[in-house]
Amino acid sequence: MKLNLKIWRQSGPGVAGKLVDYTAEHVSPDMSFLEMLDVVNEGLTKKGQDAIAFDSDCREGICGMCSLVVNGVPHGPDRGTTVCQLHMRRFKDGDTITIEPWRAKAFPVVKDLVVDRSAFDRIIAAGGYCSVNVGGAQDGNAILIPKDVSEQAMDSAACIGCGACVAACKNASAHLFVGAKLTHLALLPQGQQERYRRVVSMVEQADAEGFGSCSNEGECEAVCPKEIPISNIARMTREYVKAQAMVSSD
C-alpha cells in the first residue's frame, strides 16, 4: 500500500507546529501502525532528517505510552485498542491519514507527537493509593473480598493511564482516569480508610492541573482502549458528594 500521511510536527514546547505531508510506501497490511511510522522514520534517518518523535514502549497495549490521534480519534478507529495494536490492514491503498498528538491544556506538547502527561502522576500522588508501609501487612487471606467485588475493582484497575479519555473530551476532562482509580480503591475493603479524603484530593488536583469537567457525553468511554465505562465517573461524583456531606457534618 501507499499512504499519504499528514503528521503534526512541532520542534518543541510552546512553539507553533503544523501538519506536514509524508508518503509511506510499501506498507504491508501486517504492519502495526507504529511499525509503519518506524519505517517512515528509518527513511528520514537515512537521509539525515529529524525523525518524527512519538511515544511508545511495550507495543502490546498495556504500558499506556503510545498516544496518537489518528484521523481525529485517539488511538485510531478500532474500539478497545491502543494505537500500537492497530494494524495497517485497517487502511487501504491511497488513504490519507492525519496523525496528531493528544491535545489538552494539561498535556503540553514536548515535541511532534509527544506530550507531557506528568499531571496524571500528580493526581495519583494526591491520593491514589492505600497508605500502607512495607512490613506490617496481615495475611492476604485475612481480608476476604467476594469474587464479584474483586472483579469489578479489576475492571477499573485495568486503566493504563494513557490519557485518551482526556484527548477525546471536548472539556479535556480527566474524570474517567480519576474515576477509574477511585472506583478501584473505593470498592475494596483496603481502600476504605482514606476513601473520602482520597476523592477530594484527587479531584482537586485534577482541577488544579487544568483538566475540565465532565458533561456526560461519553467520548472518553468510546475511545478508552480498556473500555472502562463512564459509570466510573458517576461513582466518582457520588463519592465526592458523600465526602462533601461528611465534611459539612463534621
Add this chain to the structure above:
Amino acid sequence: MKLDGRVPAGSIAEKWDRHKFEMKLVNPANKRKYTIIVVGTGLAGASAAASLGELGYNVLNFCIQDSPRRAHSIAAQGGINAAKNYQNDGDSIYRLFYDTVKGGDYRSREANVYRLAQLSVNIIDQCVAQGVPFAREYGGLLDNRSFGGAQVSRTFYARGQTGQQLLLGAYQSLMRQVQAKKVRLFARREMLDLVVVDGKARGIVCRNLTTGQLERHAGDAVILATGGYGTAYYLSTNAVNSNVTAAWRAHKRGAFFANPCFTQIHPTCIPVTGDHQSKLTLMSESLRNDGRVWVPKKKGDSRSPEQIPEEERDYYLERKYPSFGNLVPRDVASRNAKQMTDDGRGVGASGLAVYLDFKEALERLGPETIRTRYGNLFQMYEKITAEDPYKVPMRIYPAIHYTMGGLWVDYNLMSTIPGLHVLGEANFSDHGANRLGASALMQGLADGYFIIPYTIGNYLAGQTLPKVTADHEAFKEAAANAQQHIDRLLSVKGHRGIREIHRELGRILWDDVGMARNEPGLRRALESIPKLRDDFWQNVSVPGTPDNLNQSLEYAGRVADYLEFAELLTLDALHRGESCGGHFREESQTPDGEALRDDERYMYVAAWEFKGVGKEPELHKEPLEFEEVHPTQRSYK
C-alpha cells in the same frame, strides 16, 4: 579478585533471619542524612524507591519513560509465585526453593533462592494490603493457578495483567512517597554513566531526554533496577525502549557481568511477518495446556493446515516426550520448534513457525470453555494476525523473553563496586540458567520491598562516606565522557539507519547465539560483531541535535552499547562448553538430544571483568555449592 558471595553462615532456613539480626542499622534520625539513587521504576526499582522513602531515606528515582508506571514489568501476564500453601496441596518454602533451584538447572546460588522463597509469602500480603485486585474465589479467598515447572498451585494472578497490577501497586506506593517529599522523581531521564569516587558508587550522570541536558546526581549509594538485555536480539518480547545501557556502563566502570549467555526463549510467541517487525508478542504458555503442536511430516509442504490429513501431521512433542507431551519446559519446546523449521518443515509464509492447534480441544470442551480459558489470547492473536484461531490453528514461534544473566551481586545484592546495588532482572542471582514462569515478578518485589531496605542500611552504617557533591572531579569526568559519546554519535553522519544495524546485530545473535549454539557459530559471531560495530561507527546516521528530545540519538546510544555487549554475551556462550537451562551447546547433549550439563567443569558463576572495548575480558569464577538440592539431570521424557 576473589569473588565473595557473602553468604551468611547457618542452616539454609536460618541464614536470612540471622543475617537480618547481624546487619548494622542506620538509626531512624540518621536515615534522612543519606541520599540513595534508584535507577528504574519497574517492580524492583519502584518497590525499592517506595520502601526506602518509607524508611526515611532521601531517594532520587529515575526512569526513561514519561511516567514510572510504564516500566516493562507492566507487561507480565501470567502471575506471581508464593509458597502460601493456600491450596493445601503440599507447597512449602522448601518446595518453592527446590523447584526454583532445579528449574534453574543448578546454576543459581542456593542461599539467595531460599531467601526468595521465604519472602514470597510477604509479597502477597503486602500487595493485598495495597489494594492489588488479585483473582478471588466466591468465598472471598485468594485464587491460585498452576504454572510450568511445578506440581502445586502457587501462582497468584490478576487476570492476564498480573504485572500491571503489581506494578501499579508499587507505583502508587512510590507516588505516595513523592507526595511526602521523600522521593524525588526524574522521568524521561536516561542514565549514561556511573560515578565512582574512591572506589565507591556515589552517583550517576543522566541525560534529560526532553531538554538534552546532561545532569549529575550525587548520593551515598546507587541502585540499578534497569531490567534485562533481551533487545540485544532486536526482536524480543521486551519493550522497544528496554536496553542494557545503564548496566553496561556500570560494567565499564568495574561492575562484573555474570552469566550473560543465560537467556530465555519463550516458545509461544506470534511469528515474525517481515523486516518491519519491531517486537514480538508473547502469548501465555498456558495455551499449551489445550493446544497441540504440530508440523507437516513432509518437508516444504505448503498446503493450508486443514488440507493436511491427520496421518501426514507430526505432533512432534507428543511423539518425542510422551509423558510431558505439549507441556515440556520452555527451552525444550523452543528448541524443538527450531529443529522442525531448520528441517524445512516450518509453516506459514516465512516457514518460521509451527502450528498450535486447538481443534481437538474445541471438539472435546466446546468453544465456550475455550473462550473462558483463552478468550483474551485468541482475541489478541486475531488482532495481530487477522486469523481466527477458533477456525485455523495458531502459528507460533519462539522469541527472546527474559535474561537470567546480569550484573554480579553478592547476597546483599551489591555488585563488585561497593555501594552499587543491582535488583530485579538486571542482576544475575536467583534464576540460574533458566527462570520458571511466575518468578520474575516475585524476584523483583522481593529485592525491592524486602531485601534492599535491610542490606543498604548495613552498607551505609558500615562506611564512613565523605560528603561528595556533583561538582567533584569524578562527576565532571563522567559527564565529559557521556558528552563525548553523544558528540561522536552525532558526528558520524553516515547513511545507514540505526534500526537497520540493530536488526543485523539481532540476526547474528539469533542465528549463532540463539536457541542452539555451537563453537563454529559462536566463533563466526565473534568475528561478525566487531565488524558490525566498526560499520556502525563509520556509517550510522544519527540525525538531529543533542539539545532537545532526540529519539534517534537515544536509540543510537543503546545500539552502540549492544554492539559491545553482544561480544561478551557470545564469548560467555563460547566459554561455557556445557548445555544448561536456556544455554544449549550442541556439543554437549545426551544421545537422544537433550541438554547435558557438565558439573565437573562448569558448576560456577562466570563473572566477567571489563578490560576495554574489543579486548578480552577477564573471567572470574564464583564456585556454586549445592548443600540442599542434589544436582540431577533434568528429564522430561
